[in-house]
Amino acid sequence: MKNYKLIQARKTKGYTQEKLAKKLEYRKSTISNWENGYSTPKMEDAFKLAEILEKDIKDLFLNQKEQDSHTNTA
Structure with a gap:
């Protein structure tokens, strides 16, 4: 399941997946996997x-049902 909150937070801060990955010392593919729900940090x-994203950790990784409803209305 995609993590739309993580994607939005990254974009709001003006980071590409690559820039964010460099800040965390990871590969771009790791950020992509987190955002696409293939893995979690x-x-x-x-x-x-x-x-880094200036968000509460709960806002990024909890309330998955809320994120799921985003996909059902889109």
């Missing part, structure tokens, strides 16, 4: 990500 990486 380790806890420490999730906190770093939330800090």
Whole structure:
């Protein structure tokens, strides 16, 4: 399941997947996998990500049902 909140937060901050990956010292494909729901970050990486994107970690990774409803209305 896509993580639309993570995608939106990244875009709002003006980061490409590649720029965000460099900040976290990961590959672009890792960010893509997180955004597309193929994998999730380790806890420490999730906190770093939330800090970089200036979002609460709960806003990025919880409330999956809310994100699911986004796909059902689109």
